Amino acid sequence: xxxxxxxxxxxxxxxxxxxxxxxxxxxxxxxxxxxxxxxxxxxxxxxxxxxxxxxxxxxxxxxxxxxxxxxxxxxxxxxxxxxxxxxxxxxxxxxxxxxxxxxxxxxxxxxxxxxxxxxxxxxxxxxxxxxxxxxxxxxxxxxxxxxxxxxxxxxxxxxxxxxxxxxxxxxxxxxxxxxxxxxxxxxxxxxxxxxxxxxxxxxxxxxxxxxxxxxxxxxxxxxxxxxxxxxxxxxxxxxxxxxxxxxxxxxxxxxxxxxxxxxxxxxxxxxxxxxxxxxxxxxxxxxxxxxxxxxxxxxxxxxxxxxxxxxxxxxxxxxxxxxxxxxxxxxxxxxxxxxxxxxxxxxxxxxxxxxxxxxxxxxxxxxxxxxxxxxxxxxxxxxxxxxxxxxxxxxxxxxxxxxxxxxxxxxxxxxxxxxxxxxxxxxxxxxxxxxxxxxxxxxxxxxxxxxxxxxxxxxxxxxxxxxxxxxxxxxxxxxxxxxxxxxxxxxxxxxxxxxxxxxxxxxxxxxxxxxxxxxxxxxxxxxxxxxxxxxxxxxxxxx
RNA sequence: GCGCCCGUAGCUCAACAGGAUAGAGCAUCGGAUUUCUAAUCCGAGGGCUGUGGGUUCGAAUCCCACCGGGCGCGCCA
Numbered sequence: 001x002x003x004x005x006x007x008x009x010x011x012x013x014x015x016x017x018x019x020x021x022x023x024x025x026x027x028x029x030x031x032x033x034x035x036x037x038x039x040x041x042x043x044x045x046x047x048x049x050x051x052x053x054x055x056x057x058x059x060x061x062x063x064x065x066x067x068x069x070x071x072x073x074x075x076x077x078x079x080x081x082x083x084x085x086x087x088x089x090x091x092x093x094x095x096x097x098x099x100x101x102x103x104x105x106x107x108x109x110x111x112x113x114x115x116x117x118x119x120x121x122x123x124x125x126x127x128x129x130x131x132x133x134x135x136x137x138x139x140x141x142x143x144x145x146x147x148x149x150x151x152x153x154x155x156x157x158x159x160x161x162x163x164x165x166x167x168x169x170x171x172x173x174x175x176x177x178x179x180x181x182x183x184x185x186x187x188x189x190x191x192x193x194x195x196x197x198x199x200x201x202x203x204x205x206x207x208x209x210x211x212x213x214x215x216x217x218x219x220x221x222x223x224x225x226x227x228x229x230x231x232x233x234x235x236x237x238x239x240x241x242x243x244x245x246x247x248x249x250x251x252x253x254x255x256x257x258x259x260x261x262x263x264x265x266x267x268x269x270x271x272x273x274x275x276x277x278x279x280x281x282x283x284x285x286x287x288x289x290x291x292x293x294x295x296x297x298x299x300x301x302x303x304x305x306x307x308x309x310x311x312x313x314x315x316x317x318x319x320x321x322x323x324x325x326x327x328x329x330x331x332x333x334x335x336x337x338x339x340x341x342x343x344x345x346x347x348x349x350x351x352x353x354x355x356x357x358x359x360x361x362x363x364x365x366x367x368x369x370x371x372x373x374x375x376x377x378x379x380x381x382x383x384x385x386x387x388x389x390x391x392x393x394x395x396x397x398x399x400x401x402x403x404x405x406x407x408x409x410x411x412x413x414x415x416x417x418x419x420x421x422x423x424x425x426x427x428x429x430x431x432x433x434x435x436x437x438x439x440x441x442x443x444x445x446x447x448x449x450x451x452x453x454x455x456x457x458x459x460x461x462x463x464x465x466x467x468x469x470x471x472x473x474x475x476x477x478x479x480x481x482x483x484x485x486x487x488x489x490x491x492x493x494x495x496x497x498x499x500x501x502x503x504x505x506x507x508x509x510x511x512x513x514x515x516x517x518x519x520x521x522x523x524x525x526x527x528x529x530x531x532x533x534x535x536x537x538x539x540x541x542x543x
Numbered sequence: 544g545c546g547c548c549c550g551u552a553g554c555u556c557a558a559c560a561g562g563a564u565a566g567a568g569c570a571u572c573g574g575a576u577u578u579c580u581a582a583u584c585c586g587a588g589g590g591c592u593g594u595g596g597g598u599u600c601g602a603a604u605c606c607c608a609c610c611g612g613g614c615g616c617g618c619c620a
Contacts, residue, residue, distance in 0.1 A: 026559060029566090038562060044600080051600075074563045075600065120620065157620060278618055289616095296618040303620045331547055332615045357548065358613070399556070404549065404613060411555085411569090420568065426582050437579045475559060487557065490567080501575090501584045543582065 002082060002090065002467050003027075003035065005066075010039050013061040019046050027468065033071070033079035034464060040076040051076025082464075084455050090467035094523040095448050102469055102530055107148030111318055114140050116325035117237075117244075118155035121229035122166045123191055124379040125236045128327055128359045131405060133242050134396035134536070135356060136325050138482035141534040142473050151245040151319075155310060158226050159251040160303065165189060166229075167221035171213060173198035178210050197228050239384050240393065241536050248313075250306050258309040259301050262344075263294065271343055286339035304333075308340045315346055323480075325354045325401075354480045356401035362408040378409070390537045394421035397482040397535050420490055424528060425540055427493035430500065431525040432541040434518065437506045443514055450516040458499040462520055465492045469527050473534075482535065489531045496524045 007025050014020060021042060028036035040055035047054050055072045062078070063070040066086040071079050094101045116136035117129050136152060143150045157163075169188040173195050176182075184190055201224060209217050230247075237243065253259055263279070266272045271282045272294065279295035281304070294305040301309075314322050326333070334353050341351050361378050384392050386409060398420065399405050438445055454463065468488065476484035505517045529539040 022560095024559080024562085026562090028563075032563070036563090041562070041600080077563065160620070162620070276618080280618095293618045298618080300618090302618065307620095328548065328614050330615085330620085333620090334547090355548075360613090402548065403556080406555080408555085422582055423568085426580080430580055430583085433580055441579090471559085479560085483557080484559080487567085494567090497583055498585095500579085504579065506579050543580080 001470055002086060002464075003471050006035055006037065006080060009062060010037060010058070013058055014039070014043075016061070017047075017057075019043065021046055027464075028077070028079065032073060032077070033069070034082045035080045036073075037078050037080075038076075040078060044076070084460060084463075087460055087463040087467065088451050088454060091451060091454070091463050091520065091523050092448065094466055094526055095519060098526060099530060101526060102145050102473055103147070104145065104470060104473075105147040106474070107143065107146045109147065109149050110320050111149045111151075112143065113314060113319045113322045114143075114150065114152045114325065115155055115314075115322065116152070117242075118157065119233065120157045120162050121226050121233060122162055122189060123229065124193060124381060125233060126359075127361060127378060127380055127383050127407060130240065130380040130383060130392060131356055131359050131396045131401075132325050132327070133237070133240055134393050135354070135401055135480075135482055137242050137536050138397055138485065138534060139323070139325075139354075139477070139480060141536075142477050142482075142485070145473050145534070146477055153246045153248055154244045155248050155250065156226075156230070157250050157303070159249075159254060159306065160300075163222055163226060164218070166194075166225045167218055168213075170194050170198060170201070170225045171209070171217070171221050174201055174209065175211065177202050178207060180211060193232075197225065200228070236379075236381050236384075239381060239389065241389055248310065250310070253306050253309040253313065254301060258313055259305060262305070262309050262312055266294075266343065269343065281340070281343075283336055283339050286342050287335050289335055289339075292336055304336060304340075307333075307337065308344075311337070311341065311346075311351060312344060315344070315350065321350055321352065323352045323354060325356065328355050328357050331355050354401060357404040359405045359407055362406060362410075383407070383409070390425070391419045391421050393536050394419065394486065398486045400481050400483045420486070421537060422543070424489045424493045424532065425538075426543055427496050428525055428528045428532070428539045429541060429543040431496075431521045431528075434505050434521050438514070438518060441506060441508050443506060443508060443511060443518075445518050445522075446515055447519065447522070449519070450512045451519055453513050453516040454520055456503075458495075458502060459517075459520060462492075462495045462499050462524060465495050466523055466527055469531070485531060485534060489528060492524065492527060492531075496521075 003025050010023065010025070011020075023037060023039035023042045025035055025037045027034070040051045040058060043054045043058075044051040052072060052075070055076045055078050059070050059072060059078060066083045067080050068083050069079075069081040073079050097103075114136050116132045117125070119125065119129060140150050140152045165185060165188050169184055169190075172182045172184050172188070176195075177198055209220070263272065266281065271285065273280055273282070277297035278293045280291045281294045283289050283291050292304050293302050294308075295301055311322070331353075334355075337351060337353070342348075387395070395407070396405070435445065454460075465488075469492075472484055472488040476482060499520075503517060505514065505521060507514050532539045
């Protein structure tokens with residue numbers, strides 16, 4: 001938080017000069033000092049003077065106090081070197097706040113929601129869902145740190161045509177077990193997993209449904225299939241170490257009248273009309289796009305319809321803002337949803353959609369295309385089994401959602417020990433081992449003491465990284481990018497590895513210095529553990 | 544055809560809402576352990592940031608055009 005401290009000081013100086021404008025405080029390349037600001041470069045316009053002159057004036061106002069040096073550089077940057085005492089402050093905060101380090105109150109308890117991993121319960125979750133889960137979980141955890149009251153939810157598309165297809169496909173598989181050959185529908189679910197489900201069903205009910213297909217059988221098969229698929233989803237979530245506060249059923253929105261309620265509301269506002277025996281929503285009233293069907297001519301609601309109802313329910317449940325994480329194939333859905341939110345009179349910032357690009361899988365140099373219906377895919381379960389939970393999560397978190405992600409499975413397995421996740425975890429394990437060493441050598445660890453002995457450049461660097469943890473969380477939240485956190489952790493781990501290489505931490509001939517360094521190690525350990533925890537990755541004590 | 548996203552080292556990715564000499568890991572080559580975990584550290588090579596224009600003190604980043612890739616444009620979800 002030294003960064004915000006510098007920002008405040010600059011803002012105050014500007015205020016004294018009667019100015020106010022945006023500027024940056026950043027961490028520059030090492031040779032330029034601890035922190036740096038472009039305030040003079042940006043301010044040149046406002047002051048109508050050359051940047052370097054503006055910088056010199058500001059430097060006069062800023063220097064002293066906790067700033068060891070404040071210098072002009074390059075075209076007009078102001079570089080700061082911070083007193084070691086101020087850096088130790090960060091260390092002290094980590095040591096005293098412990099697991100709570102990183103908690104802020106920016107959200108002020110505002111109730112928000114993240115929705116992700118929403119899926120048709122018709123088959124196994126894919127690696128794309130895995131990416132979504134990791135992005136979602138991480139953002140949820142970060143927003144909690146920022147002081148928001150966050151819930152996560154998965155929307156189950158358990159209504160609609162695909163469920164009917166699933167039910168019938170299961171029925172076909174079930175009958176096959178009795179030697180009755182039926183053809184799977186052209187677009188039916190051909191995956192082998194339905195055969196397993198059919199076997200389980202046969203064990204439970206015997207030949208009760210053999211050869212029979214009517215409305216009540218269909219209903220049974222729908223419910224059975226969905227519940228089996230849901231159980232499977234839950235198991236996969238567990239394998240990846242995720243949990244949801246709530247599963248929300250699409251079907252329930254039709255059954256409990258929410259859909260009807262929206263229709264009535266839209267009718268009242270004259271936002272719907274009938275055409276070709278279907279009911280249309282006037283999207284064009286709000287944005288430059290074609291109107292969309294809400295109710296098909298057979299009387300069933302479209303996905304768009306139920307999704308509007310779903311978001312209405314979110315609002316009614318008291319969420320101030322909601323975030324949906326969707327695959328890029330759904331991006332066309334965004335403008336319509338925004339239009340619908342407007343139609344409902346919700347604030348513009350109520351719904352934020354975070355789009356992530358697709359995951360492609362490569363195995364033996366070949367690209368695998370994923371299709372649930374064709375039954376050909378590498379499941380998320382397979383991936384977790386092959387690569388491991390930690391590496392899977394870390395790998396997904398590491399790449400910005402806006403980038404397509406190519407997962408080379410052979411590489412992931414073969415080089416799994418080179419995965420950066422081990423680099424970070426190793427720093428943690430090393431520190432754990434330091435404390436074992438200290439104990440063996442009967443060095444009593446006194447928390448928070450001797451900290452003023454920490455003053456070398458390497459120690460300063462580590463302390464500076466510790467201080468940046470909160471800034472990192474804020475940046476990651478602002479840009480919806482878990483990758484900011486992974487690069488931070490790698491950075492922190494790196495600074496510690498260097499420090500470790502050049503310094504003996506546990507040295508019985510110098511107990512005070514040892515204690516000081518153990519404190520530094522302790523803080524790094526806490527922050528790494530916390531950061532990995534936010535990512536849903538474990539922090540092993542030995543490796 | 545129209546719209547959205549992406550294009551950075553051989554590979555996978557960074558670059559903090561325009562900043563200083565574009566950085567890491569992997570891979571390649573060369574170093575460092577009588578001592579706390581070498582899953583580590585240090586060094587070398589490797590780049591016309593897809594191409595061409597523009598905006599300005601300053602562009603990988605913003606604007607325009609093009610090239611290449613992904614996705615979307617259903618009474619699918």
